[in-house]
Amino acid sequence: MEEFLYEKEDRLIRCGDLRLNLAVLGATGSVGSAVMNVARAFPEHLKIVALVGGRSAEPMGRLIEEFSPARVGMYYEDSAKKIEEAFGIKVYSGEEALIDIWRSYDDIDALVVCVPGLFAFKPVYEGLRSGKKVFFASKEALVVGGEFIMKEVKLKGQLVPLDSEHWSIFSFISEGQRLRRIFLTASGGSLRDLSHQSRKDASVSEVLRHPIWKMGKKITVDSATLMNKGFEVIEAYYLFGLPLDDIKVLVHREAWVHGMVEFADGSIKALLFYPDMRLVVQEALLGSSSFENPFIPRLDLRGRFSLTFEEPDMEEYPCLNYAYYAARMGGNIPVILNAADEVAVSLFLSGKLKFGDIPKLIRKVLFHFPMERLSSPEDIYFWDREARSFAGEALEG
Numbered sequence: 001m002e003e004f005l006y007e008k009e010d011r012l013i014r015c016g017d018l019r020l021n022l023a024v025l026g027a028t029g030s031v032g033s034a035v036m037n038v039a040r041a042f043p044e045h046l047k048i049v050a051l052v053g054g055r056s057a058e059p060m061g062r063l064i065e066e067f068s069p070a071r072v073g074m075y076y077e078d079s080a081k082k083i084e085e086a087f088g089i090k091v092y093s094g095e096e097a098l099i100d101i102w103r104s105y106d107d108i109d110a111l112v113v114c115v116p117g118l119f120a121f122k123p124v125y126e127g128l129r130s131g132k133k134v135f136f137a138s139k140e141a142l143v144v145g146g147e148f149i150m151k152e153v154k155l156k157g158q159l160v161p162l163d164s165e166h167w168s169i170f171s172f173i174s175e176g177q178r179l180r181r182i183f184l185t186a187s188g189g190s191l192r193d194l195s196h197q198s199r200k201d202a203s204v205s206e207v208l209r210h211p212i213w214k215m216g217k218k219i220t221v222d223s224a225t226l227m228n229k230g231f232e233v234i235e236a237y238y239l240f241g242l243p244l245d246d247i248k249v250l251v252h253r254e255a256w257v258h259g260m261v262e263f264a265d266g267s268i269k270a271l272l273f274y275p276d277m278r279l280v281v282q283e284a285l286l287g288s289s290s291f292e293n294p295f296i297p298r299l300d301l302r303g304r305f306s307l308t309f310e311e312p313d314m315e316e317y318p319c320l321n322y323a324y325y326a327a328r329m330g331g332n333i334p335v336i337l338n339a340a341d342e343v344a345v346s347l348f349l350s351g352k353l354k355f356g357d358i359p360k361l362i363r364k365v366l367f368h369f370p371m372e373r374l375s376s377p378e379d380i381y382f383w384d385r386e387a388r389s390f391a392g393e394a395l396e397g
């Protein structure tokens with residue numbers, strides 16, 4: 001990439017000739033907002049061609065006014081209709097919003113996938129198959145269909161993680177060094193300072209009050225159970241191809257260190273930055289850490305500070321163990337884990353399940369099914385339905 005220097009706000013910024021035309025799936029969410037923020041800051045490099053959301057018509061309306069995308073999608077039909085009426089444009093809905101909105105168009109170079117849950121699998125998988133570059137925050141895509149996705153990556157795909165831990169590790173690997181072990185750091189979630197009993201009875205509002213990150217509800221609950229970290233272990237397992245025993249989780253309350261790798265000689269490299277998804281998104285999309293963005297806070301290294309790391313308590317956080325188990329088993333088991341977690345978290349958020357019962361419901365569903373191989377991506381949807389239906393029965397039981 002040819003590079004040049006230019007003046008902006010009295011600072012010299014190193015800048016490339018990069019131009020990416022993007023379809024952003026999940027544009028109105030927490031990561032989606034970070035993506036739109038970066039696109040706003042670097043319009044000369046990032047062009048928004050398609051925007052997709054789920055339900056929230058108003059924030060999508062604001063993005064349409066600001067970015068004038070060529071195409072818009074809303075997964076849920078009533079929301080798509082609202083946007084159609086307000087803007088007099090065609091709005092894709094259902095599967096069309098996740099796939100057709102970009103697949104048959106070559107004005108899109110890359111997809112940015114930040115929709116939660118099982119919905120993420122198809123756009124990531126199909127995006128790679130059609131030769132688009134895929135940036136993804138949605139770890140669930142790899143949890144449910146890691147083997148299918150990584151097969152496409154080996155064939156021709158370009159897949160770039162947007163999870164801060166995986167992005168950090170990814171940036172070390174591009175230097176071409178061999179890894180011995182990797183460490184995924186976890187802040188410990190919203191309930192990290194509570195006793196066992198108070199944690200079990202925690203209310204929805206307590207669980208959603210994350211001490212560091214402002215994220216969507218699903219991932220915030222998953223952070224409190226450490227299921228999010230478990231999903232990240234599975235994501236790392238597929239992305240980096242290390243044995244599961246060499247993928248370690250460390251609780252790191254400060255959330256300054258996002259990923260660490262240990263090399264063959266015992267040296268460890270860590271990437272530190274202020275916990276802000278805009279930094280990850282910016283570096284990943286622009287492919288460089290040379291761009292300044294005055295809106296992203298910097299770490300304050302003045303005075304005394306300390307960085308702490310500790311091993312997670314696996315008894316207190318059984319969901320992390322379930323994820324290691326699912327990754328070890330492979331086949332349909334990670335699909336079942338994901339479905340059981342989606343059901344349990346949604347029941348908790350609607351007040352129908354106690355926080356302490358989330359791992360119990362997941363365990364019941366997870367260990368009910370024997371391992372079966374997945375022969376095609378369609379099997380993912382079969383096992384997802386089976387697990388959801390059994391979760392309903394288990395709950396009634």
Ligand SMILES: NC(=O)c1ccc[n+]([C@@H]2O[C@H](COP(=O)([O-])OP(=O)(O)OC[C@H]3O[C@@H](n4cnc5c(N)ncnc54)[C@H](OP(=O)(O)O)[C@@H]3O)[C@@H](O)[C@H]2O)c1
Nearest residue numbers: 026028029030031053054055056075115116137138215216
């Ligand atoms: N938040 C973070 O800091 C973070 C960090 C790393 C990874 N991740 C991962 O990124 C993903 C998104 O997390 P988030 O925190 O950004 O979630 P979020 O705030 O809940 O946002 C989800 C986005 O996806 C849209 N959406 C939901 N269902 C959809 C569907 N069926 N089709 C199309 N769009 C749909 C939502 O639209 P509406 O709001 O209109 O429904 C919203 O724009 C998750 O997989 C999460 O694990 C998040």
